[in-house]
Amino acid sequence: MSSPRSPRIWQLKDIRYRLLGVECNKCNKRFLGKRLVCPSCGSRDLKIVELSRTGKIYSYTVVHTPPRGRENYGPYIIAIIELDDGARATGEVVDVDPSEVEIGMKVEMVFRRIGEEDRAGIIYYGYKFRPIL
Amino acid sequence: MRNVAIIGVGITKFGELWDKQLRDLFIDASLEAIKDAKVDLKDIQAIYIGNMSAGEWVEQEHIGPLMADYLGVRGIPSYRVESACASSGIAFKLAYEAVATGLYDLVLVGGVEKMTDVSTEESTHHLASAADREYEAFFGVTFPSLYALMARRHMYEYGTTREQLALVAVKNHRNGSLNPKAHFRNVINIDTVLNSPIVADPLRLFDCSPISDGASAIVIASEDIARKYSDTPIYIIGSGFATDTIALHDRSDITFLWATAEAAKKAYKMADIEPNDIDVAEVHDCFTIAEIMAYEALGFAERGEGGKLIEEGVTELDGKIPVNPSGGLKAKGHPVGATGTAQIVELTLQLRGEAGKRQVQGAEIGLAHNMGGSGSSAVVHILSRVRR
Amino acid sequence: MSDLRNDPLIGISGYGVYMPVYRIKIEDIAKAWGDDPDTIKNGLLVYEITVKGRDEDQITVAVEAARNALKRAPEVDPKGIGAVYIGSESKPYAVKPSSTVVAAALGLELGVRGADYEFACKGGSEGIISIIAQVKAGMIKYGLAIGADCSQSWPGDVLEYTASSGGAAFIIGVKNNDSVAYFEGTYSVMSDTADFWRRDGVEFPRHTGRFTGKPAYFDHIIKAAEGLMNELNLKPSDFNYIVPHQPNGKFPIRVAKMLGFKIEQVEPGLVTPWTGNFYSGSALTGLCKALDNAEPGERILVVTFGSGAGADAFSIVVQDAIKRKRDLAPKVEDLINKRKVYVDYGVYARLWNKIKV
Structure with missing residues (x-):
């Protein structure tokens, strides 16, 4: 049995389930995830926000050589998404043939399985992106 | 000091x-x-x-x-x-x-x-811990995929071509064939690269340094x-280290190795030289795009012009600034923790004139550029045969 | 059994559906097993079914359906949602609630109660009844009920031709001007009839062929529907639509006829021929399709069925708000037609882990 990852998954579940980030009350910039200090202006006056669930592809790739845990998953698209509010997130782009993907393509957040500990372990969920229907 | x-x-x-x-x-x-x-x-x-x-x-x-x-x-x-x-x-x-x-x-x-x-999957997983585990690797990001994201954007913004990327691998394999310590000593051509399996589109197997x-x-x-x-001490005349965001998506421009440029700036200033003064360089070509981006960040080429530099042969063994005479990470191999000092070993041999068939003639000043992750840490050293 | 035509009336504030983009054609399944596709298509009245993606399960389907329901209820503050119930028979965890994941994904974890209901294909409607009761009792302001499944079937079983993935979600609260519809009444029946089951630790369900028909599906649906109509003093012609559970395309049409409904009343809520059977989400998705096209004042009879066996019937009256709300989220027909990716049986089997690796 592999060691349980549940605590680490639990710590970030809200961010991954709801695409949360921080907004700086001083410079108004937004960043993915939890931070205590604004990486742009150094302010410590940040608030947690739901980031935009729509955005466009800034860059993308199709991964053919997977890491451990994705051996039988098949090729998948990884992209950096520029969200409508200016924050950026990295994630998988799903429900689309790689040949249709291009920089600038409009996408929306979708809730999906990201992986699992193992067959008997916990399942990881979080954000991915898909072309807007 | x-x-x-x-x-x-x-x-x-x-x-x-x-x-x-x-x-x-x-x-x-x-x-x-x-x-x-x-x-x-x-x-x-x-x-x-x-x-x-x-x-x-x-x-x-x-x-x-x-x-x-x-x-x-x-x-x-x-x-x-x-x-x-x-x-x-x-x-x-x-x-x-x-x-x-x-x-x-x-x-x-x-x-x-x-x-x-x-296994390769296991190594791919471990290597991904150099990225942001929680916000990148967790979602399926691998190292080739991060550099593929940079390559795609570099191609999109500057028109860098697939062939220009391939030329980096061709050059480094040619150099590596002259290095008895290299992992790969086979000479390849552009087609070898373009016909190799896709690792993370647009990067193919021959765009990637080996495990x-x-x-x-x-x-x-x-x-x-x-x-x-020693009769031939090699002096350390410049040293710079800089850091960038751990996650690639937190950078405003992923086509430029900012930490590398900052580290280089410090090293050049300390050595009181300019990019033009470099006779030979070992740069961190973990992927072909990384060498092209390193040219730009180290000041060997203007922003977006890295692809042209390789095309013009400037960085070949007999070019104006030979880059990676050892074969680089691509051909010499990339045992990750060993790479930084391996670059210094190569430059020392070059500056001593002991590099054998891959010797850069008359090299006096050498530059080593070593990166961690997607460029989140970058360290540049400048070595000189002559005391300053 | 429960006449709901007394204050406070209970309404539907928002509804939403989700189904994966992947599809497999009956021809491709038939080819794998040497069946004649026309016999299957004519016999079951189903042409293609949805297939879950490699990263989808009952939880992800439920979350997406619930998000679409919330889009149609912009006036509802998610923090006002006091209960989340998910009906399903394909939970990714045997032990651990799916409802907690869904609640967290929607940002409503604190001060909310929830559970996973299992009653074969009728767990979703059990959730609706629980929410109705809690809202009516004033225990909660709003509740979220979801029926979602990534329906399971043994390789080679006839169920493979219909078992598919998808679900529907409803935000339910006291009827107001923002309600798209309200409940007039509900009537349930159940009996110990083992027509379909899945034992603990077994991967796929077993069923009893023709025994799933008359004593199970038909008897229970008819009893529930007739019970409700008696209770409310309504007859088939008082309804504009009837939406029964849809294990295939044939059964809902046949049961509607047996109840004295016309084909025109059953067709608008029919989804299985183009989607397959979402199990707990089947009749509820049919209800959403009817709502997508219904006019204010129209009356819908929904009858879910769960093997084992039981049925829940509901009489629902459409309200004015449907006109301004139905375009706030993807409609069922959009989800069926707008983006489809066909897979062959090999890919289908891989997505379902039916190939042992």
């Missing part, structure tokens, strides 16, 4: 070394460096070891004392330094600073990684001691 020089270098063969363990590799390289420096083991006052993830690859942490023990010098300080693929470049910087400030007079610095005992085993080691000393032991 006093002058510091390199007086001995050692490097193992890079590659799939089935009969060597982590400790064997480091001790082999260290003994070679000590022999080259003509010093005794007891002269070594401290050890600095760059290593990314022995704990993951061979389930061994605490390698500082381990290596001191196996080198027969237990008792002295032995530091392990981690900054992903820049581990030994940064170990070298720390060792240099310790000698320059007078903390020690003579130290051994090197790097080691043993990566091939596990290798290996170690490299260097003896450095303060100038007065160096001159006692």
Whole structure:
């Protein structure tokens, strides 16, 4: 049995389930995830926000050589998404043939399985992106 | 700060070394460096070891004392330094600073990684810990995929071509064929690259440095001691280290290696030289796009012009600024923790005029550029045959 | 059994559906097993079914359906949602609630109660009844009920031709001007009839062929529907639509006829021929399709069925708000037609882990 990852998954579940980030009350910039200090202006006056669930592809790739845990998953698209509010997130782009993907393509957040500990372990969920229907 | 020089270098063969363990590799390289420096083991006052993830690859942490023990010098300080693929470049910087400030007079610095005992998927997973585990790797990001994202955007913004990327691999394999320590010694052409399997589109297998085993080691000393032991001390005249965001998506421009540019700026300033003055460079070509982006960040090419630089042959062995005469990470191999000091080993041989068939004629000043992760840490060193 | 035509009336504030983009054609399944596709298509009245993606399960389907329901209830503050119930028979965890994941994904974890209901294909409607009761009792302001499944079937079983993935979600609260519809009443029946089951630790369900028809599906649906109509003093012609559970395309049409409904009343809520059977989400998705096209004042009879066996019937009256709300989220026909990716049986089997690796 592999060691349980549940605590680490639990710590970030809200961010991954709801695409949360921080907004700086001083410079108004937004960043993915939890931070205590604004990486742009150094302010410590940040608030947690739901980031935009729509955005466009800034860059993308199709991964053919997977890491451990994705051996039988098949090729998948990884992209950096520029969200409508200016924050950026990295994630998988799903429900689309790689040949249709291009920089600038409009996408929306979708809730999906990201992986699992193992067959008997916990399942990881979080954000991915898909072309807007 | 006093002058510091390199007086001995050692490097193992890079590659799939089935009969060597982590400790064997480091001790082999260290003994070679000590022999080259003509010093005794007891002269070594401290050890600095760059290593990314022995704990993951061979389930061994605490390698500082381990290596001191196996080198027969237990008792002295032995530091392990981690900054992903820049581990030994940064170990070298720390060792240099310790000698320059007078903390020690003579130290051994090197790097080691043993990566091939596990599956490729396993290594891919471990390497991804140099990215942001929680916000990148967790979602399926691999190292090739991060550089593929940079490549795609670089191609989109600057018109960098697939062929230009391939030319980097072709050049580095040609150089590597002349290096007996290289992981790959086969000469390839553009078609070899373009027809190789896709790893992370647009990057193909031959755009990627291999997963290798290996170690490299260097003896450095303060100038007065160096001159006692060596007729050809190689001086460390510039040293710069900078950091960038851990996650690629947090950078406003992923087509530029900002930390590399910052580290280079510091190193050039300290050495009081300009990019034009570099005679030979070893740069961190973990992927072909990384070498093209390094040209731009190190000031060898304007922004967006890196692709043209390789096309024009400027960085070939007989070009104006030969880059990666060793074969680079691409052909020489990339045992991640060993890479930074392996670059310094190559430059030392080049500046001493001992690089054999791959010798860059008349090289006096060399630059080493070593990166960790997607460029989140970058360290640049400038070496000189002549004292400054 | 429960006449709901007394204050406070209970309404539907928002509804939403989700189904994966992947599809497999009956021809491709038939080819794998040597069946004649026309016989299957004519016999079951189903042409293609949805297939879950490699990263989808009952939880992800439920979350997406619930998000679409919330889009149609912009006036509802998610923090006002006091209960989340998910009906399903394909939970990814045997032990650990799916409802907690869904609640967290929607940002409503604190001060909310929830559970996973299992009653074969009728767990979703059990959730609706629980929410109705809690809202009516004033225990909660709003509740979220979801029926979602990534329906399971043995390789080679006739169920493979219909078992598919998808689900529907409803935000339910006291009827107001923002309600798209309200409940007039509900009537349930159940009996111990083992027509379909899945034992603990077994991967796929077993069923009893023709025994799933008359004594199970038909008897229970008819009893529930007739019970409700008696209770409310309504007859088939008082309803504009009837939406029964849809294990295939044939059964809902046949049961509607047996109850005295016309084909025109059953067709608008029919989804299975183009989607397959979402199990707990089947009739509820049919209800959403009817709502997508219904006019204010129209009356819908929904009858879910769960093997084992039981049925829940509901009488629902459409309200004015449907006109401004139905375009706030993807409609069922959009989800069926707008983006489709066909897979062959090999890919289908891989997505379902039916190939042992």
